[in-house]
Each structure stands twice: as structure tokens, then as C-alpha cells.
Amino acid sequence: MKYYIIAGEASGDLHGSNLIKALKDQDKNADIRCWGGDLMQQAGGSLVKHYKELAFMGFLEVILNLKSIFKNIKFCKQDIATFQPDAIIFIDYSGFNLRIAKWAKEHDFRTNYYISPQIWASREGRIEKIKATVDNMYVILPFEKEFYETKHNFPVNFVGHPLLDALSNRPELNEVTFRSTNNIDSNKPIIALLPGSRKQEVQKMLSLMLSLTNDFSEYEFVIAGAPSLDKEFYSTFLKDANVK
Incomplete structure (x- = not known):
């Protein structure tokens, strides 16, 4: 299968790298293209954009870099369309990923979200966008499953926190x-x-x-x-x- 993974931060690079290793264990022919960092590349992903190019935070910095942000969004859509993945996997990084998820759903790509945006902490209204654009959500905190399923009637998969796996692999x-x-x-x-x-x-x-x-x-x-x-x-x- 062909996978397209998008992570935009150092933590996403760590968790994305372990995800890539797991995918390759399960799918020996996995072809993985990704946005992330050195760890994802070392795990076997073909790196498209490094997260160091994407780290804009705060209202003023976002405004000052709008041109770069929209350029990255446009490029990402074009790259996905060219690669034609069987599955897209979003890792956190909600401001960017939810925009791509909306476009991907409209173009009939299979969308998966690994590590949910923290909508239980802020901007809970994003649940409607998630429902409309995400085929499968994988959450890492136990209370998130109840939050999504009981409060918002949106089924999710609880997979546990990947940091536990990362630590177990680091003697x-x-x-x-x-x-x-x-x-x-x-x-x-x-x-x-x-x-x-x-x-x-x-x-x-x-x-x-x-x-x-x-x-x-x-x-x-x-x-x-x-x-x-x-x-x-x-x-x-x-x-x-x-x-x-």
C-alpha cells in the first residue's frame, strides 16, 4: 500500500517514525511519503517537507507567514494528488491537517487521524469538521474515547500513548x-x-x-x-x- 503521513512538529516526527516502523513490519511493500523530520526519514519514509519549515506559532507569526503557509497547503494537495496514496495519516498538527483532510475527503482519499487534536481542551467546535472529513480517528488518551463517542457520537479507536512504546525502545x-x-x-x-x-x-x-x-x-x-x-x-x- 501507499501511505502519505503528515506531521508538523518534533513530537509528531517521533511518533510518526514509530508508526512508519510498525507499518513496514505489517506491510513489507509499504511505500511511505511524509511530512515530518529526520526520525521519520530514518525509519524509511520519503521526506517531502521538514517540520522545521512549518513551525509557525501565534497570531502575529502566522499572519507574517501566510504566504508560506498557503504555499505549503497548495503544494501538499498537489503532492498527494500526484502520489495517489491508499491512505492519508494525519498526526496532530490540526491547523494544517484539518485543511488537508477536508480537501482529501472531497477527492475521495481515505483519511486517518493518529493523535487527535486537543479539541477537548479548546475549540471543541472543530468536532464537526472532524466528523465530516476523518474516516478513522485513533486516540492516545483513555478519556478521549468517551469524549468522542459519548459526548459527540463519533466512534474512535483507542490505541494507547505512543510515548510508552518509544521509551521501551530506548534503554x-x-x-x-x-x-x-x-x-x-x-x-x-x-x-x-x-x-x-x-x-x-x-x-x-x-x-x-x-x-x-x-x-x-x-x-x-x-x-x-x-x-x-x-x-x-x-x-x-x-x-x-x-x-x-
Whole structure:
């Protein structure tokens, strides 16, 4: 089968890469074309666009990059039409993916959404667009199944959180190994700071998170850095913060 997968962020690249590996295990002849990142490409997908070219966040940045955004949407539709996939798989990234899903449904492509947009947290009205454009929804959080099926009468498939699979395949993330590799005090509990994967998110959130670290010296704080951002970028925020 031919698959077209669209992910627009670092997390989507991670989950998309594991999805590609699973698809290739089940379908030895899988032909996969994708928008994503290095991990999806390494897993065997033919990379069309890197997510680093797509990360626009916030009203002002979106407005300033509207030309690029619409150009990417047009190109994506053309590329799908040329490739003629048997299935399209959307991974989160709702602002872009729901636009493509609408077009894809109108052109009789089979649409699948893996990792639902968080409509239970904001813009719940998007459920009508999802109902109209998505053939199969695969959710990763238990409450999402009830949210869709009970509240909105839209059947979905609960598949569990892919991060659990990702961690099980990374022995270097074993706690003892992780502490040793990163020179972390073995007696202190670890608190992970997750400021996001986009530069704008990190700029907005990380300073606030770090402002609290010195008040909790009994813990070790660790920043979960995004692969799309250099260590030097994070270092500008650290100063005297109690963080690795």
C-alpha cells in the first residue's frame, strides 16, 4: 500500500517514525511519503517537507507567514494528488491537517487521524469538521474515547500513548543510565520541564518554569530539549537556575 503521513512538529516526527516502523513490519511493500523530520526519514519514509519549515506559532507569526503557509497547503494537495496514496495519516498538527483532510475527503482519499487534536481542551467546535472529513480517528488518551463517542457520537479507536512504546525502545533512558549519563544526583527526585518544541513556545514558557527551580533545591530539574533547537538556544535562559 501507499501511505502519505503528515506531521508538523518534533513530537509528531517521533511518533510518526514509530508508526512508519510498525507499518513496514505489517506491510513489507509499504511505500511511505511524509511530512515530518529526520526520525521519520530514518525509519524509511520519503521526506517531502521538514517540520522545521512549518513551525509557525501565534497570531502575529502566522499572519507574517501566510504566504508560506498557503504555499505549503497548495503544494501538499498537489503532492498527494500526484502520489495517489491508499491512505492519508494525519498526526496532530490540526491547523494544517484539518485543511488537508477536508480537501482529501472531497477527492475521495481515505483519511486517518493518529493523535487527535486537543479539541477537548479548546475549540471543541472543530468536532464537526472532524466528523465530516476523518474516516478513522485513533486516540492516545483513555478519556478521549468517551469524549468522542459519548459526548459527540463519533466512534474512535483507542490505541494507547505512543510515548510508552518509544521509551521501551530506548534503554539509554533507563533511570540509572539517564542519571549517570547526565551527572544527576542519584538521591534527588527528578522533575522534567517540558516547555515545548517550537522556539516561540520555549521563549514564552521556559523562563517562567526556571523562575521556580531555586525554590525547590531538594529536586533536580531537567529540561526536555527539542531536537529542532540547539543547546546554545537553551543556555540563554539558564543563568543561575537549578537545572540540567
